[in-house]
Amino acid sequence: MPGGPPSRRFIRSPQNLVAGLALVAIALFAIWAVSDLPQGTLRIIGPAMMPRWLAIFIGVAGIAFLVAGFTVDGEPLERWHLRGPFFICAGMLLFALTIRTPGFLVAGPLTMLVVGYGTTEVRRLELVLFAAGMTAFCIVLFVTILDQPIPVLNIPGTPIRF
Amino acid sequence: MLDLFANLGLGLAVAVSLQNLALCFVGCLLGTLVGVLPGIGPIATIAILLPITYGMAPVSALIMLAGIYYGAQYGSSTTAILLSIPGETSSVVTVLDGHQMARQGRAGVALGIAAIGSFFAGTVSTLVIAALGEPLTRLALIFGPAEYFSLMAMGLVFAVVLARGSIFKAITMIVLGILLSTIGPDLTTGQLRMTFGIPWMADGIEIAILGMGMFGIAEVFRNLEARTQGDVFHGRIGRLLPNREELARSAKPILRGTAVGAALGILPGNGAVLGSFASYSIEKKLAADPSRFGRGAIEGVAGPESANNAGAQTSFIPLLTLGIPPNAVMAIMVGAMTLHGIVPGPTVLTRTPELFWGLVASMWVGNLMLLVINLPLVGVWVKFLQVPYRLMYVGIVIFCCIGVYSINREPGDIVLLTMLALFGYALGKFGFEPAPMTLGFVLGRMMEENLRQALIISHGSFTTFVQRPLSATLLAAAAVLLVVAFLPAIKRNREKAFVESDA
Numbered sequence: 001m002p003g004g005p006p007s008r009r010f011i012r013s014p015q016n017l018v019a020g021l022a023l024v025a026i027a028l029f030a031i032w033a034v035s036d037l038p039q040g041t042l043r044i045i046g047p048a049m050m051p052r053w054l055a056i057f058i059g060v061a062g063i064a065f066l067v068a069g070f071t072v073d074g075e076p077l078e079r080w081h082l083r084g085p086f087f088i089c090a091g092m093l094l095f096a097l098t099i100r101t102p103g104f105l106v107a108g109p110l111t112m113l114v115v116g117y118g119t120t121e122v123r124r125l126e127l128v129l130f131a132a133g134m135t136a137f138c139i140v141l142f143v144t145i146l147d148q149p150i151p152v153l154n155i156p157g158t159p160i161r162f
Numbered sequence: 163m164l165d166l167f168a169n170l171g172l173g174l175a176v177a178v179s180l181q182n183l184a185l186c187f188v189g190c191l192l193g194t195l196v197g198v199l200p201g202i203g204p205i206a207t208i209a210i211l212l213p214i215t216y217g218m219a220p221v222s223a224l225i226m227l228a229g230i231y232y233g234a235q236y237g238s239s240t241t242a243i244l245l246s247i248p249g250e251t252s253s254v255v256t257v258l259d260g261h262q263m264a265r266q267g268r269a270g271v272a273l274g275i276a277a278i279g280s281f282f283a284g285t286v287s288t289l290v291i292a293a294l295g296e297p298l299t300r301l302a303l304i305f306g307p308a309e310y311f312s313l314m315a316m317g318l319v320f321a322v323v324l325a326r327g328s329i330f331k332a333i334t335m336i337v338l339g340i341l342l343s344t345i346g347p348d349l350t351t352g353q354l355r356m357t358f359g360i361p362w363m364a365d366g367i368e369i370a371i372l373g374m375g376m377f378g379i380a381e382v383f384r385n386l387e388a389r390t391q392g393d394v395f396h397g398r399i400g401r402l403l404p405n406r407e408e409l410a411r412s413a414k415p416i417l418r419g420t421a422v423g424a425a426l427g428i429l430p431g432n433g434a435v436l437g438s439f440a441s442y443s444i445e446k447k448l449a450a451d452p453s454r455f456g457r458g459a460i461e462g463v464a465g466p467e468s469a470n471n472a473g474a475q476t477s478f479i480p481l482l483t484l485g486i487p488p489n490a491v492m493a494i495m496v497g498a499m500t501l502h503g504i505v506p507g508p509t510v511l512t513r514t515p516e517l518f519w520g521l522v523a524s525m526w527v528g529n530l531m532l533l534v535i536n537l538p539l540v541g542v543w544v545k546f547l548q549v550p551y552r553l554m555y556v557g558i559v560i561f562c563c564i565g566v567y568s569i570n571r572e573p574g575d576i577v578l579l580t581m582l583a584l585f586g587y588a589l590g591k592f593g594f595e596p597a598p599m600t601l602g603f604v605l606g607r608m609m610e611e612n613l614r615q616a617l618i619i620s621h622g623s624f625t626t627f628v629q630r631p632l633s634a635t636l637l638a639a640a641a642v643l644l645v646v647a648f649l650p651a652i653k654r655n656r657e658k659a660f661v662e663s664d665a
Contacts, residue, residue, distance in 0.1 A: 015592055015593060018592065019592040019593075019594070022588070022592070023334065023338075026338070030341060030356065033355075033356040033358070034355055034356060037348075037353060037355060041622060042617055042622035042623075042624075043617065043618070043621055043622030044618065044622075045613070045614045045617060046351070047348035047350075047351055047353045047355055048355070050340075050344050050610050050613075051341060051344040051355060051356065054337055054340055054341040054344070055341060057337050058334065058337055058338060058341060061330070061333075061334045061337070064330070075593065077591075078591045079387075080591060081383075081386070081387035083386075084382070084383050084386035084387065085383050085583075085584060085587060088379065088382065088383070088555075088559055088583075089580045089583070089584065091559065092379075092559065092562075092563055092576055092579065092580050093576070093577065093580060095560075095563045095567075095573075095576055096573040096574070096576035096577055097573070099563075099567055099573055099576075100573060104564075108560060111559070111560060111563060112556050112559075112560055115555075115556050115559045115560070116552070116553075116556045118386055118555070119386055119551075119552050119555075121550075121552040122552060123552070126553070127553070127556070130553050130556065130557075131556070134556070134557055134560060138560065138561075138564060142214075142564055142568075146214045147217060148213060148214065148216075148564070148568045149568060149571055150564065150567065150568060
């Protein structure tokens with residue numbers, strides 16, 4: 001950290017500061033999201049009362065963390081490693097897009113191939129074989145044995161539907 | 163007393179049907195299979211496997227879930243011992259001596275004594291559940307909304323006190339959990355809250371999806387940055403059964419661990435977590451040579467593992483009698499029961515005694531299964547641990563996707579899973595714990611319902627919570643606990659206790 005010894009830095013605990021900002025943002029978002037609902041009275045509580053007061057509490061807590069960010073020495077921000085979350089989230093979103101049509105036979109391998117790139121240690125051939133094997137294993141386990149409602153293959157315009 | 167055994171007999175008659183035995187067995191097996199994956203604790207395991215119980219009759223589904231639950235518990239002890247990766251907070255202490263034993267080539271004995279201790283603890287706590295079930299149910303029937311609200315408030319205060327790290331952060335997390343629980347339809351008017359017109363948000367957030375996102379996928383994110391290839395188990399298991407000397411050393415720790423764990427497990431607000439920590443420090447204090455601890459002392463595995471299992475089992479008591487889940491795992495069980503049309507609470511025992519006693523008996527059967535079937539299968543689980551993490555996490559993610567999709571057959575739920583996973587990862591980066599949030603999330607809905615009912619009955623007056631003696635007592639206990647937790651001396655000790663266990 002630049003700027004001399006910890007006690008003289010302007011921002012003394014970056015972790016608290018950013019956490020506080022995030023909490024305040026969540027609180028404002030929630031308050032906005034219930035702004036069109038009635039709050040009711042204590043006798044008959046409306047739908048907005050609980051969320052609104054909880055959000056106000058979160059907001060106040062967020063401000064406390066913000067203040068602590070400038071006044072109390074604390075943790076620095078942790079490093080974020082984005083490669084894993086990026087590929088895994090992309091893979092899962094692809095699963096959501098493809099699971100109904102064309103079905104698991106496509107969604108499964110596709111998701112696994114994308115998710116597998118979430119680590120720098122990825123080995124292409126090994127991943128392809130693993131994805132193929134796991135796809136077969138999942139179909140046998142979840143569809144054949146456990147009878148789960150997962151579309152295996154479903155191509156619109158053709159009679160193919162499993 | 164005779165009643166107790168007659169009831170357990172009724173339960174056994176339900177549990178020991180061939181079909182239910184088979185389900186309990188498959189549950190145990192699958193529970194261990196998923197629970198043994200590094201970083202996947204009982205919460206994520208149950209969430210992933212929940213969908214496979216959908217087509218079953220309620221009794222069978224619950225029996226299978228009980229099997230999954232114990233399998234998952236045992237699976238996370240296995241990774242704690244072999245890989246030094248605790249699947250949940252309560253197996254953190256198992257790592258200390260269990261992993262040392264494994265490094266000395268005594269992995270088998272550590273796993274064996276864990277299973278034996280857990281079985282003993284499970285047997286005792288099954289009897290505790292059977293004995294306390296009926297009286298507590300009678301108590302629950304005189305509870306009104308005000309008492310329920312106060313009891314849950316007390317549970318949340320317990321959870322705050324027992325959470326790791328800053329108390330203030332834990333409180334914030336609980337409130338955030340309650341806020342998340344208000345997403346979805348309003349309980350009295352049916353108006354949708356914070357769903358933004360998205361159809362798959364209309365029912366609110368499913369607890370299983372929350373569990374999988376925050377404890378499953380988010381854990382994968384964390385593991386991917388921390389782990390390198392070297393983390394697979396290469397050692398030898400060795401013999402499984404402890405010898406006479408090891409058994410003699412373990413007998414008393416198992417007894418003490420069972421007592422401590424069973425007592426703490428009944429507390430609302432995740433008392434079960436304390437059990438293994440408490441047992442470890444008791445054994446260390448009583449030992450003739452405390453320096454052996456942390457270097458592979460078998461007492462340090464036997465005691466905490468027994469306490470862990472005893473607590474895991476008695477934490478069913480508040481759930482089954484009062485309908486209040488005391489921790490995040492039980493919260494998932496509530497979700498599971500609700501899916502099968504069972505509302506946990508006093509009515510389970512009064513309306514469907516065969517369900518209640520069948521579940522209690524199958525807990526014991528599940529424990530027995532673990533001992534006689536899972537222990538010999540240890541070699542198979544070890545094979546799983548030899549799969550490198552670069553492939554293992556791909557499997558975990560696809561299991562989570564399938565699990566989430568089968569809950570409602572709704573691709574949108576997977577989008578929600580993605581968001582919750584990122585949220586859980588971010589929480590960890592800011593030093594917040596997801597466990598108190600999960601508890602707040604589950605209790606939140608019930609608390610709001612009871613708060614509103616209580617205020618309707620009292621015509622909008624908050625004094626109802628202190629005028630009713632039972633409710634006032636519960637709130638007073640919660641207040642005292644919170645004040646005590648903030649006392650400087652206690653606060654220091656509390657932080658020290660958790661630091662020590664992290665080492």
